[in-house]
Amino acid sequence: MESMIINGNSIEEMKKLEENSIDLIFADPPYWMRVEGVLKRVEGTNFDGCMDAWDQFESLEDYEAFTKEWLCECYRILKPDGSIWVIGGMQCIYTIGAIMQEIGYWLINDIVWHKKNPTPNFKGTRLNNSHETLIWATKSKKSKYTFHYKTAKELNLDTVDEADYENGIRKQLGSVWKIAVCSGNERLKNEQGEKLHTTQKPEELLYRIIAISSNVGDMVLDPFGGTMTTGAIAKRLGRKYFMIERDPKYYEYGKQRIDQEVFEDSDIANAFYDKKPLTAKMPEMIQNGFFFNEEMFYLQDGTKGGILQADGKLLYKGKITDMHSCAAKVKGVKAKRLNGFAVWFVKRDGILVSIQEIREDYRTWLQQKTDSNK
Numbered sequence: 443m444e445s446m447i448i449n450g451n452s453i454e455e456m457k458k459l460e461e462n463s464i465d466l467i468f469a470d471p472p473y474w475m476r477v478e479g480v481l482k483r484v485e486g487t488n489f490d491g492c493m494d495a496w497d498q499f500e501s502l503e504d505y506e507a508f509t510k511e512w513l514c515e516c517y518r519i520l521k522p523d524g525s526i527w528v529i530g531g532m533q534c535i536y537t538i539g540a541i542m543q544e545i546g547y548w549l550i551n552d553i554v555w556h557k558k559n560p561t562p563n564f565k566g567t568r569l570n571n572s573h574e575t576l577i578w579a580t581k582s583k584k585s586k587y588t589f590h591y592k593t594a595k596e597l598n599l600d601t602v603d604e605a606d607y608e609n610g611i612r613k614q615l616g617s618v619w620k621i622a623v624c625s626g627n628e629r630l631k632n633e634q635g636e637k638l639h640t641t642q643k644p645e646e647l648l649y650r651i652i653a654i655s656s657n658v659g660d661m662v663l664d665p666f667g668g669t670m671t672t673g674a675i676a677k678r679l680g681r682k683y684f685m686i687e688r689d690p691k692y693y694e695y696g697k698q699r700i701d702q703e704v705f706e707d708s709d710i711a712n713a714f715y716d717k718k719p720l721t722a723k724m725p726e727m728i729q730n731g732f733f734f735n736e737e738m739f740y741l742q743d744g745t746k747g748g749i750l751q752a753d754g755k756l757l758y759k760g761k762i763t764d765m766h767s768c769a770a771k772v773k774g775v776k777a778k779r780l781n782g783f784a785v786w787f788v789k790r791d792g793i794l795v796s797i798q799e800i801r802e803d804y805r806t807w808l809q810q811k812t813d814s815n816k
């Protein structure tokens with residue numbers, strides 16, 4: 443399946459897709475805001491809230507039926523190990539969440555998008571509405587969905603201050619995300635220089651979602667494309683995109699926006715921080731000439747340790763033992779085992795070299811060999 447941008451009705455378009463074919467869905471559906479009359483700013487100007495035709499529904503039953511229909515289609519086309527994110531405000535998120543559970547979705551998290559710069563409550567009649575909620579879910583409890591835990595930590599500047607981050611401090615990403623609403627150059631404008639879309643989402647929000655819950659080459663679908671924020675960020679992160687938007691104006695602007703985007707090959711895009719190192723077993727490293735049978739293992743200060751055997755164990759004082767227990771014995775510590783890779787050195791051209799360093803060389807060699815065989 444290739445990337446696509448479609449001008450059409452999402453329910454009709456999703457019906458044409460094969461079941462279990464999509465890796466990730468992001469949906470920013472109509473909220474059914476039920477705004478009435480003209481909202482005035484404190485200084486008297488009109489506020490351009492969401493009163494668009496696409497956000498109008500007859501009744502709660504009407505909104506529920508629509509919500510159920512598109513969520514059922516998403517359920518059908520999502521892969522068993524894929525996941526879906528749905529965003530909404532207080533007007534709709536409870537209805538959406540209830541319907542999702544009724545359909546059979548398994549909820550992973552609900553995330554509060556805390557807007558750093560929310561729209562004020564002009565009349566001062568209730569609390570300033572400064573967040574929206576995202577529901578992250580899978581098709582079932584058994585789903586082995588993608589989650590790049592360490593990449594999420596790299597993206598966390600919500601609970602780590604900049605100075606600590608610079609010093610290498612990382613913390614688990616939580617479920618409250620502090621991100622500014624879309625503004626400035628990022629906000630798409632029409633020919634008259636006015637805001638094109640009332641509910642354009644910030645790129646940073648989509649960047650987090652797509653980076654942590656999908657892989658390069660995955661297919662990301664958005665049934666309510668709007669200005670195509672999802673498609674633009676999916677492309678930037680090297681994912682494929684399937685975007686549907688009913689309004690021809692948003693479709694045209696959004697299409698141009700995606701066309702201008704390019705893949706930015708980065709550690710975040712590749713989820714580098716979450717890659718597990720290749721397995722490096724001692725017998726294989728010996729077979730491939732990175733270590734030698736019967737060679738001496740030393741401590742860093744040059745003290746002799748065990749002699750390497752073909753199976754990766756060490757011969758020390760007449761006994762065969764694994765390198766980690768042997769490290770503890772030779773260092774004379776109370777612990778029964780130490781990390782042998784952090785303790786042992788071998789001689790190369792008369793100089794002591796950490797076996798950890800040689801293992802990394804082996805992994806690099808193995809990776810290159812695997813890549814050239816693809």
Ligand SMILES: C[S@@+](CC[C@H](N)C(=O)[O-])C[C@H]1O[C@@H](n2cnc3c(N)ncnc32)[C@H](O)[C@@H]1O
Pocket residue numbers: 450451452453470471472473496639641642643644665666667668669670671672686687688689692
């Ligand atoms: C909340 S906005 C999405 C905004 C988008 N996330 C962005 O960043 O620009 C919802 C969009 O869904 C579109 N829409 C509403 N109902 C639709 C339908 N049945 N099929 C396709 N698009 C629809 C609307 O035209 C609107 O642009």
